[in-house]
Amino acid sequence: MKFADLHLHTFFSDGTFSPEELAGHGARLGFAALALTDHDSVEGCARMAAACDAAGMEFIAGTELTAEYNDTELHLLGYFLDTQNQKLLTEIAKFQSVRQNRIREMVTRLNELNVPLEVGSVFALANCKSPGRPHVARALVKAGFCRTNDEAFERFLKKNRPAWVPKAKMSALEGVELIHQAGGVAVMAHPGLNRTDEIIPALVEAGLDGIECFHTKHSTNAAERYLEIADKHHLLVTGGSDCHGFSKGKPLIGTVKLPYEHVEKLKAKAGKRKPRSGAVAAPSRN
Ligand code: AMP
Ligand code: ZN
Ligand code: FE
Ligand code: FE
Secondary structure (H helix, E strand, O other): OOEEEOOEOOOOOOOOOOHHHHHHHHHHOOOOEEEEOOEOOOOOHHHHHHHHHHOOOEEEEEEEEEEEEOOEEEEEEEEOOOOOOHHHHHHHHHHHHHHHHHHHHHHHHHHHOOOOOOHHHHHHHHOOOOOOHHHHHHHHHHOOOOOOHHHHHHHHHOOOOOOOOOOOOEEHHHHHHHHHHOOOEEEEOOHHHHOOHHHHHHHHHOOOOEEEEEEOOOOHHHHHHHHHHHHHOOOEEEEEOOEOOOOOOOOOOOOOOEEOHHHHHHHHHHHHHOOOOOOOOOOOOO
C-alpha cells in the first residue's frame, strides 16, 4: 500500500522543521507522497520538492489559507498550485503583512498587561514571513513569561483571551477562486475542528473540490461522517497529520496515512483544471 500525508507545516510558517527535515521524516515513515501546506505561504515548496525528489517521494505544492464564510472561520487547503502564480503570490503577501501587523498588536496588548515581551524577539524567533500565535507563545516561554505554549494560549492568546487579536481573513469564495486560478484544487481543512458542516453546501456551490476527512484531530466517527458528506457532494477526499514539528508537542507526521488512490483522484482533478505548463491540450476527436 502507498500512503500520503497532505497536511504539513515547516518553519516557513509555524512549524519547527525545515523542508529537508520534514521530507526526511516522511521518507523514514515510508510515505509515497507529501504535500506542504504552510499557512499563507508557498515559500518552502521549492526546497521541499527537491528534498522529496532526492528521497524518491512525490511532492505536491500547497498552502493553507484562513478564510471565512458568513462569520464562520474555515481553513482552505490548496494543492497542485503553480507557486509562481502572480495573483496567488500577491494575495499571500497581503495576508503575510496582515499576520505581521497582528503580531505587533498582540505584543502591544501583552505590554499593556504588564508582560514586557519585545516584538523583535517574536519576529526573530519566527524568522519567517508568515508568523502566527504559536510564535508568540514560544517567545513568551523563551522569555520566561509562561512555562508552556499551552499556558501562553490559555492565559493570553486563545480566542477572547486578553492578548488575542482577530485575524483579517479572505472570503472563502475568493479563497476557492484564488486556488483555482493558480491551477490548484481547493479542499476544506479539518471540518471537524471548525464546525463548518452547515457551510459545506454553499462552498460546494462555489467550486470546493474536496474535504479533509482524515486529520489527527478527527475521531473515527468524524472521519466516517466526512466520508459520507464527501460522497454526497461528490467531493474528493484528503487527509493529513497537520504536523507542526515540535511546535505542538511531538511531531504528528505518521499519525495519518492517506491511501494513495486519493492522491491520484486529486491529481486527475488538477490536471483537468490546468494543462501542464508548456503542454498543449490535445484536440478532442469528436
Ligand atoms: P494563527 O494562524 O496565528 O491564528 O495561529 C493558529 C495556529 O495556532 C494553528 O496552528 C493552531 O493549531 C494553533 N493554536 C490555536 N489554538 C491553540 C491552542 N489553544 N494551543 C496551542 N496551539 C493553538
Ligand atoms: Zn499552524
Ligand atoms: Fe488549520
Ligand atoms: Fe494546518
